Amino acid sequence: MEYAPSDRLYLEDDLGLDAVWLARRIHEDPGLLGVSDTDLDLEDAFPSVRPHSITAILRSDDAGVRHVVEVRLSDGDVEQVIRALELWFVEQRRRPDLEHQPSVVAEHIPPVVARAVLMAQAIAPLGAFELHALQVGDALALHTEPVEAPAAADPEADRELATLLADAMERIDPQGAAYRDDLRLRLIGRLNLPGAELL
DSSP states (O other): OOOOOOEEEOHHHHHOOOHHHHHHHHHHOGGGGOOOSSOOEEEEEEEOSSTTEEEEEEEETTTTEEEEEEEEEEEOOHHHHHHHHHHHHHHHHHOTTSEEEEEEEEEEOOHHHHHHHHHHTTTSOOEEEEEEEEEETTEEEEEEEEOOOOSOOOHHHHHHHHHHHHHHHHHHSOOOHHHHHHHHHHHHHHHTSTTOOOO
């Protein structure tokens, strides 16, 4: 077997490929996003309300699960996490007969985004995945892998992040200041669970 060195590239920055190109690939191969070990059917993949992003809805009929995925070219950000939570909330209200699994996918998940995902698991079973583009000769391969949150972070930054997420959820699902404050404490508490890791 021959060995061929590969280079990791960014789709847009290095190759000039945009979100529309990636959406076409997802239509061709719904398993590309790697958000489930089961076979997935694509309901839709379309440009997100956010720039350089795609919203994808996938379904596993065998598992009775719909996956709502916010995909972003280049680096993920905390707004992507908020958008995934919003999608999850809307879709589970629209289809209460099915379980809904939200995920964020980006070419790079920065530590603050991984921390936000870990916090958000106090609200929803949110997953985080990195999409890697590898060029081997003239061929381009895409694959995803799950991301783990960093073991430690700045406590003040975590408090600010929890406040941001709690405020966002209050906008998505208004339940009042007391609920928002309790949610903020639960989000921070999620970081302190023994063995807590991204789904």
